[in-house]
Amino acid sequence: MLLIEGRDTEPTGQAPTPRRPLHTHPAHAPTRPRMSIGTQSHPTDRPGPLAGVRALLRRLLPRDVRRSLARTGTRLTRVPPVGMVRFGSLRRLSPISADWGFDRGLPVDRHYIEEFLAAEAASIRGRVLEIDSNDYTRRFGGDQVEQSDVLHIAEMGPGVTLVGDLTNAPHLPSRAFDCIVVTQTLQLIHEVDAAVATIHRLLRPGGTALVTVPGMSPMTRDPEGSWGYHWGFTTLSARRLFERHFEGGAVQVEARGNVLTATAFLQGIAAGELRPEELAYRDPAFELLVTVRAVRAFAAPDGPEPDAQPLTEEGSAGR
Numbered sequence: 001m002l003l004i005e006g007r008d009t010e011p012t013g014q015a016p017t018p019r020r021p022l023h024t025h026p027a028h029a030p031t032r033p034r035m036s037i038g039t040q041s042h043p044t045d046r047p048g049p050l051a052g053v054r055a056l057l058r059r060l061l062p063r064d065v066r067r068s069l070a071r072t073g074t075r076l077t078r079v080p081p082v083g084m085v086r087f088g089s090l091r092r093l094s095p096i097s098a099d100w101g102f103d104r105g106l107p108v109d110r111h112y113i114e115e116f117l118a119a120e121a122a123s124i125r126g127r128v129l130e131i132d133s134n135d136y137t138r139r140f141g142g143d144q145v146e147q148s149d150v151l152h153i154a155e156m157g158p159g160v161t162l163v164g165d166l167t168n169a170p171h172l173p174s175r176a177f178d179c180i181v182v183t184q185t186l187q188l189i190h191e192v193d194a195a196v197a198t199i200h201r202l203l204r205p206g207g208t209a210l211v212t213v214p215g216m217s218p219m220t221r222d223p224e225g226s227w228g229y230h231w232g233f234t235t236l237s238a239r240r241l242f243e244r245h246f247e248g249g250a251v252q253v254e255a256r257g258n259v260l261t262a263t264a265f266l267q268g269i270a271a272g273e274l275r276p277e278e279l280a281y282r283d284p285a286f287e288l289l290v291t292v293r294a295v296r297a298f299a300a301p302d303g304p305e306p307d308a309q310p311l312t313e314e315g316s317a318g319r
């Protein structure tokens with residue numbers, strides 16, 4: 001049982017045992033999560049940037065609401081003494097769901113992916129390429145999509161319009177797509193630099209790549225063994241990777257997640273089992289999902305780019 005349920009929380013009314021900090025060097029000092037509006041933070045956090053907000057809420061919110069919010073904050077931030085952690089349902093060697101939580105609802109990473117694509121929906125327009133299916137293209141691009149293409153690594157199948165490996169796909173048309181949606185795929189590709197170079201090449205000047213990669217995740221296993229889980233990403237590594245290939249364009253990288261949502265996701269606990277404010281809280285120490293919005297430059301700094309190729313029959317039909 002997660003702490004948020006209230007039934008498995010730490011005993012109340014206990015004075016915390018004074019403990020020596022484990023990390024004494026400032027570079028190793030853990031950053032304390034700051035809870036969102038209305039939750040109780042550690043005394044040393046005050047006065048912080050939220051002091052004004054807290055004062056305003058004290059004036060505006062009824063006392064019982066303030067108390068309830070404070071209780072929630074205390075429950076979510078209290079540090080149990082050593083030996084007093086209640087693991088409850090989480091004390092197990094196999095996850096609660098081995099299917100990322102699909103069997104319980106929407107997995108936590110999918111919640112974040114959908115949040116990102118909803119925020120970037122305006123870019124899912126014109127000719128759009130997606131990997132494996134066009135579910136997100138249709139759902140978030142809607143009527144803005146003029147042509148929807150689906151790339152599969154190995155074979156033509158229902159809905160697939162192009163076949164190719166992102167790391168080596170000279171037959172795929174350059175400068176052809178207004179938007180490329182690549183969700184949860186780059187972690188499976190060892191030659192990730194080559195894959196991002198292809199994504200850049202396929203985009204029209206001014207086109208947008210919307211990419212998500214896992215930071216923390218259970219690993220995917222391909223039963224046929226044609227690909228495997230190679231990488232986890234951080235905002236730092238994703239930014240360097242995309243800035244290298246989108247020179248002159250615009251790259252925005254963000255991360256979502258916190259210790260609670262990361263724990264829930266690793267266990268396969270679904271997003272619907274968490275509260276909206278718990279899902280929304282972002283702790284930079286826990287990058288569960290990294291998102292990239294990369295826009296291709298309109299013109300290469302030194303003139304026309306060499307990769308412009310006409311779309312061929314072969315290119316549109318795959319290898």
Ligand SMILES: C[S@@+](CC[C@H](N)C(=O)[O-])C[C@H]1O[C@@H](n2cnc3c(N)ncnc32)[C@H](O)[C@@H]1O
Pocket residue numbers: 130131132133152153164165166167183184185188189220227
């Ligand atoms: C987890 S799925 C993600 C795509 C899907 N649209 C989604 O959001 O779930 C990852 C897919 O990436 C594809 N893939 C793996 N390596 C690839 C490569 N080198 N080029 C193109 N696709 C690749 C595999 O076919 C796999 O099904």
